[in-house]
Amino acid sequence: MSDDRTNSETTRRDLLKVGAAAVAAGALAPGITLIAPAQARNPAEPASAKQRWGLLIDATKCVEGCTKCVTACNEEMGLPDHDRAATDPQYIRIVTVRDPETSYSKQLPVMCQHCENPPCVDVCPTTASFKRADGIVLVDRHRCIGCRYCMMACPYKARSFAHEVSTDQKPHNPRGKGCVESCTLCAHRVDAGRYPACVEICPTGAMLFGDLNDPDSAISRKVKEVSTATIRGDLGTKPGVRYVGL
Amino acid sequence: MPGTPNIRGLRGLLAALAVTVLALVAGAGAATAADVPFPMVPKAAAGTQCVEEPGFMRTNHMKLLTHQRDDTVRRGIRTTQHSLQGCIDCHAVNDAAGKAVSHQSSEHFCVACHEYAAVQPDCFQCHTSLPSGQSGGQAAR
Amino acid sequence: MAADKIRIVYRTLDTKASGYWGLLAAFGLLALIGAGAAYTMEHAGHWITGMNNHIVWGTPHVFAVFLIVAASGALNVASVSSVFGRDMYKPLARLSGLLALCLLAGGLAALLLDLGRPDRLLVTMTNINPTSIFSWNVILYSGFFAIVTFYLWTMMDRSVGRFYKPAAMSAFIWRLILTTGTGSIFGFLVVREAYDAAIMAPLFIAMSLAFGKAIFMLVMLAAYTWTNRPLGTVVLTRLQRLTGIMVAATAYFLAIQHITGIYAAEHRAYEAWLLTGGTIYTSLFWLVGVGIGIVVPLVLLLHPQMGGNRVAIVGASIAVLVGGLAHIYVIIIGGQAFPMVLFPGMEVSSAVFDGVVAPYAPSLPEVLLGIGGIGVALLLLTMALGALRFLPESLADAVVAPNHVPTATDTSLEDGTDDASPNAVAAPAE
Numbered sequence: 016m017s018d019d020r021t022n023s024e025t026t027r028r029d030l031l032k033v034g035a036a037a038v039a040a041g042a043l044a045p046g047i048t049l050i051a052p053a054q055a056r057n058p059a060e061p062a063s064a065k066q067r068w069g070l071l072i073d074a075t076k077c078v079e080g081c082t083k084c085v086t087a088c089n090e091e092m093g094l095p096d097h098d099r100a101a102t103d104p105q106y107i108r109i110v111t112v113r114d115p116e117t118s119y120s121k122q123l124p125v126m127c128q129h130c131e132n133p134p135c136v137d138v139c140p141t142t143a144s145f146k147r148a149d150g151i152v153l154v155d156r157h158r159c160i161g162c163r164y165c166m167m168a169c170p171y172k173a174r175s176f177a178h179e180v181s182t183d184q185k186p187h188n189p190r191g192k193g194c195v196e197s198c199t200l201c202a203h204r205v206d207a208g209r210y211p212a213c214v215e216i217c218p219t220g221a222m223l224f225g226d227l228n229d230p231d232s233a234i235s236r237k238v239k240e241v242s243t244a245t246i247r248g249d250l251g252t253k254p255g256v257r258y259v260g261l
Numbered sequence: 262m263p264g265t266p267n268i269r270g271l272r273g274l275l276a277a278l279a280v281t282v283l284a285l286v287a288g289a290g291a292a293t294a295a296d297v298p299f300p301m302v303p304k305a306a307a308g309t310q311c312v313e314e315p316g317f318m319r320t321n322h323m324k325l326l327t328h329q330r331d332d333t334v335r336r337g338i339r340t341t342q343h344s345l346q347g348c349i350d351c352h353a354v355n356d357a358a359g360k361a362v363s364h365q366s367s368e369h370f371c372v373a374c375h376e377y378a379a380v381q382p383d384c385f386q387c388h389t390s391l392p393s394g395q396s397g398g399q400a401a402r
Numbered sequence: 403m404a405a406d407k408i409r410i411v412y413r414t415l416d417t418k419a420s421g422y423w424g425l426l427a428a429f430g431l432l433a434l435i436g437a438g439a440a441y442t443m444e445h446a447g448h449w450i451t452g453m454n455n456h457i458v459w460g461t462p463h464v465f466a467v468f469l470i471v472a473a474s475g476a477l478n479v480a481s482v483s484s485v486f487g488r489d490m491y492k493p494l495a496r497l498s499g500l501l502a503l504c505l506l507a508g509g510l511a512a513l514l515l516d517l518g519r520p521d522r523l524l525v526t527m528t529n530i531n532p533t534s535i536f537s538w539n540v541i542l543y544s545g546f547f548a549i550v551t552f553y554l555w556t557m558m559d560r561s562v563g564r565f566y567k568p569a570a571m572s573a574f575i576w577r578l579i580l581t582t583g584t585g586s587i588f589g590f591l592v593v594r595e596a597y598d599a600a601i602m603a604p605l606f607i608a609m610s611l612a613f614g615k616a617i618f619m620l621v622m623l624a625a626y627t628w629t630n631r632p633l634g635t636v637v638l639t640r641l642q643r644l645t646g647i648m649v650a651a652t653a654y655f656l657a658i659q660h661i662t663g664i665y666a667a668e669h670r671a672y673e674a675w676l677l678t679g680g681t682i683y684t685s686l687f688w689l690v691g692v693g694i695g696i697v698v699p700l701v702l703l704l705h706p707q708m709g710g711n712r713v714a715i716v717g718a719s720i721a722v723l724v725g726g727l728a729h730i731y732v733i734i735i736g737g738q739a740f741p742m743v744l745f746p747g748m749e750v751s752s753a754v755f756d757g758v759v760a761p762y763a764p765s766l767p768e769v770l771l772g773i774g775g776i777g778v779a780l781l782l783l784t785m786a787l788g789a790l791r792f793l794p795e796s797l798a799d800a801v802v803a804p805n806h807v808p809t810a811t812d813t814s815l816e817d818g819t820d821d822a823s824p825n826a827v828a829a830p831a832e
Contacts, residue, residue, distance in 0.1 A: 062337030100754055101454035101761055110756050113749040125744070125752075134593065140536035141525045147337055155334045156387055158525050161518015163458035164536055170593035172742060172756070176458060176518065178449035183363075184389045186346045186396055191387030192447045193518030206339050246744060250593060261745070 055208025062149040068200055068255060069150070069227040070214070071234050071243060074123040075260040076221035082109055084124050084213035084222070091201065091212035093185035104175040104190070106198040107213055112261075121260070124213065124222070127152055127173040127198035128246060128254030135165035135174065144195075150227075150255050151200045159194040166195060170247050173197050200255075227255065300377035303354045303370050311351075312342050322348070326384075345388055353392040364390035410493045410801065412791035415784075421628060422788060429781035436774010439767040440515035448518070451768050456760035457738045462516040464731045465772025468613065469509030469779060470543075470584055471606055471730075474577040475614020475648075477502035477550065479641070480557075481577075484570035490637055490803050493794040494622070499554045499573075500792050501618055501783060506546060508779025512772055535587050542580045549573050558791070581607045588733065595672035596737030601662070605655040612648035613726045615641060616699075616719035621783070623716060625793055634799030635710040636806050642715050646703030649722060653696045656729070672740050676732070681759065683736035686728045695725010735762055 056062070088107045089096070097103055106126055113120035133152045135144040143158035144165050154165075154174075166174045174197040181191045187203040190196050201211035209215075214222040225234030237243075243257040305311065311318055313325070325343040332338040341347050352370035353361040362368050364385040367376055371390070375382055389396035415422055443451055453460040479498035483491035491498075514520055530537045553573045556566040585606030591597040619641055626633035660677065663669040676683055702708055702718035739760045744750050750757040787793060799806065 056337070056339075058339035058341070060338070061332075097449070099449060101456060102449045105455070105754055108752050108754050108756070110744065110750050110752045112745050113751070114747075115749050137531075137533045138536065138590075139531055140534045140540065141522075141529045142531045143525075143529075145335060147335070149337070153334065157330055157334065158522070158529055159519065160522045160525055162536060163518070164534070164587075166455070166458040167591055167738070168593065170742065171744070172456070175455050176448065178454070179447040181387065183391070183396060184387065186389055186393050189387040189389070193444070194387070195518070202337065203339075206337055247593070247746075249746075 056206055058206075062147045062151070062206070064148045065228060066149040066226045067228040068129070068205060069225065069234055070129075070200070070211075070256045071223040071225075071237055071259065072123060072256065073221045073223070073259040074121055076219040077121065077123050078219055079122060081218070083216050083218060085109060087212045087216035088126075088198070091185070092188045093183070093190070095179070095181070097179060102176075102178040104177060104196060106173075106175070106196070123258060125171060125173070125246065126213070126256070127200070128171050128252065128256045129200055131253035131255065132251060134168040134170065134252065138164045138168045140164065147202070151202050151205070152197075153199055153202065154195050154197060156189065156191065156194040156196070161193040161195065163195060170250055170252060298377070300374045302373055303352065303368065305351050305370075306353070309351050312347065345384060346393060349390060350392045361391050361395050411795045412496065412793060413795045414791055415625070415629060415788045415793065417788040422784070425784050426781065429777050429784055432777025433774055433781050434777075436512070436515075436771050436777055439770035439774060440520075443516070443767045443771065444520065450765065452763045452765040453768070454761070456755050457735055457762040459734055459738065460762065461731075461735075461764040461768035462512050462771045462775075464727060464734055465775050466509045466513035466516070467584065467734065468727055468730050469505050469512065469775055471581060471610040472613035472617055472726075473502045473505035473509060473546075473610075474581045474584075474607075475610035475612065476505055476618050477573060477577050478611055478614055479618055480553070481570065481574040482644075484566065485574045490640065490806075493797060493802050494618075494637070496554060496557055496792040497622065497625075498618060499550050499557070500786055501621060502577075502614070503547060503550050503554075504779045504782040504786070505614075505617065506543065507782055508775040508777070510543060511778045512775030515771060535583060535590055539580075539583050539587070542576070542583045546576055546580050549576050578607065581610045588737070593742060594737055595669055595740055595743065596676070596733070599659060599662070601655060601659050605652070605659060608648060608651040608655050609726060609729065612645060612652050612722055615645040615648060616722035616726075619645065619715055620719045622797075623712060625787065626797060631793070632796045632798035632801075634797055634802060636799045636803040637797060638712070638715065639710040642703050642709065642718075645718070645722070646700060649696060649699050649703065653692075653700070675740055675759075676736060683732050683739065687732045687736075690728035691725050691732060693725075694721045695728060699725070738762075
């Protein structure tokens with residue numbers, strides 16, 4: 016049961032395969048490695064605990080009124096718009112934060128925070144909510160019974176319930192009525208060595224995606240350099256999403 | 262005794278059941294291949310070879326798909342050999358206008374057989390039933 | 403001593419009576435309407451209900467939690483007789499156990515038919531998550547059915563009578579854990595201002611005792627009045643007083659919960675909003691929850707002159723149930739409606755209801771599904787009462803309290819609280 020939730024087994028054969036994949040990627044597509052957050056994993060390799068994918072969001076660079084990341088996410092994940100704000104699915108939203116003392120206000124995107132200690136995973140009665148070995152928190156919609164306890168437990172209101180029948184879904188984001196869903200950190204893109212859709216679209220580069228476990232990654236160097244914070248850090252959920260200028 | 266007719270009724274019911282079963286078995290044995298309806302299984306894309314031997318796929322595709330789904334969703338393994346989308350891409354059936362039909366149509370590769378077998382797969386409540394290039398076209402925000 | 407004891411004769415309801423079939427038809431119809439509502443919701447998707455991404459648990463959950471909580475309380479009458487040795491309640495124990503099973507079944511029906519994928523219910527058995535209180539509850543609810551069924555068996559069949567005491571004790575302990583589990587579904591939700599309190603568990607236990615007894619008294623009065631079976635005043639008055647104590651206990655835990663909330667700066671905003679905010683939740687809390695659910699029944703159940711007054715008992719029981727539904731509504735829906743704190747000390751806003759009270763209005767299918775759950779419970783109860791011997795032929799004072807000489811003090815407050823006096827059997831000459 017435990018390795019269902021976090022699978023970190025690594026055999027020597029796996030390591031050899033990763034090495035081979037890295038060589039192949041480097042040899043075959045040298046251009047890709049320049050922009051890719053990491054090597055595309057060999058498709059046969061499981062996600063590994065050697066990585067801890069994270070996001071660093073610079074709220075000071077988030078432009079007032081811009082919702083490009085939200086649009087890109089809805090497009091990428093094939094989320095429908097029924098014009099019902101309360102029940103339409105939403106993986107990422109723009110939240111405006113205002114200090115009532117000073118009237119200073121700014122906006123920032125909030126999505127699943129991919130916690131190290133995710134409350135949604137703790138409360139899920141069927142282990143449908145789970146944390147992948149590389150820290151990405153997902154809903155296994157083959158197991159979800161739609162009880163919505165995870166939505167009650169999530170401190171970030173990051174999850175949506177599919178309130179309607181779905182048709183014509185994106186192949187990489189199967190979604191259907193009666194299950195809970197949320198940001199996947201674009202796991203399908205990450206596994207292929209690409210950036211999440213929101214990160215890719217952000218016109219000011221306010222979102223930085225990378226491996227927090229790799230000390231040489233851009234995100235690791237940045238979080239070491241500048242003061243960052245997590246949302247509701249007091250709850251001990253240890254999000255994988257960090258913010259600058261909270 | 263109110264119980265007596267009940268027991269008799271039960272016996273009668275059992276006898277009727279037995280006769281029905283016997284008749285069915287006999288009928289099935291006597292039927293020739295021509296009498297048995299067979300699903301119109303659409304052909305796969307020309308010049309392609311199935312990922313496993315077709316006979317094996319007929320009996321075991323669901324096991325492969327279940328195994329693959331857990332590997333992909335929970336472990337992030339992205340091989341395409343046994344992926345549902347792989348099946349759909351290869352086995353797409355086009356309508357008269359040249360557009361792939363969805364699982365709403367009895368012509369759809371999966372549906373053609375599943376209707377015959379009277380087994381309802383719930384894959385397409387969440388997964389698209391259209392080949393990669395043609396799915397996910399709904400109006401997104 | 404033994405000669406003094408009058409044998410209790412149990413008899414099924416008259417299943418040939420038209421009234422019995424009328425009841426079956428009425429409750430069956432309620433259950434069917436509930437099933438229809440569930441089908442409508444599941445077919446169209448939950449968008450047709452009042453529930454949304456912010457109020458994820460709605461009216462079906464209010465009814466479900468209410469029934470599940472009441473189920474555990476309904477068993478208390480049996481526990482009082484077996485675990486605490488009050489022989490006067492012993493003739494009521496079978497009905498108590500049966501009612502508990504039926505209420506739990508009705509509550510679970512409403513809860514499970516609201517799931518997004520009720521067809522996958524078995525997954526809760528095949529993929530148990532040891533850290534999930536829901537997973538624990540799957541085990542607690544199944545165990546409750548098994549243990550209470552066995553408990554009933556030990557009461558009704560002498561061949562297993564030797565297991566009566568252990569079965570009674572297990573059922574008693576199990577039901578306390580069960581209600582603790584139900585309360586903890588909310589108590590463990592640390593991020594929600596309205597929950598995040600260990601007191602949820604004892605509060606739910608107190609509520610369960612009040613709701614369960616109120617339903618028990620209504621069922622008992624209906625069954626005995628409609629079938630013209632004798633029902634004495636002594637046992638009824640005892641139950642009335644005991645229910646009053648449970649309502650008082652509920653009031654106590656509610657008061658502690660909210661006073662603690664007001665005291666803690668962290669929860670003060672929520673308490674201010676709920677108690678003085680002027681929303682529907684404020685009105686429900688004070689007028690229906692406290693006014694109808696606590697003040698009215700406290701008077702009707704505990705006032706010295708109301709002892710044994712059947713109109714007062716029926717009125718108080720209905721008031722307890724209506725008020726109880728309001729309390730659960732406020733806990734479940736009010737607790738979700740209040741905005742969650744994303745950035746402490748800051749004001750937040752967004753296109754999707756951040757920083758504002760989340761919208762919710764109960765929809766018809768939700769209400770009908772909830773009432774359907776009540777229908778299922780009552781249908782099962784009526785069927786069982788017609789099939790097996792759960793109800794004593796007579797609950798006249800001479801039968802259940804033969805040594806109890808009615809005096810003026812019967813209707814006094816002490817009589818209700820003083821259950822410990824073993825006068826029912828062991829005090830021969832007063």
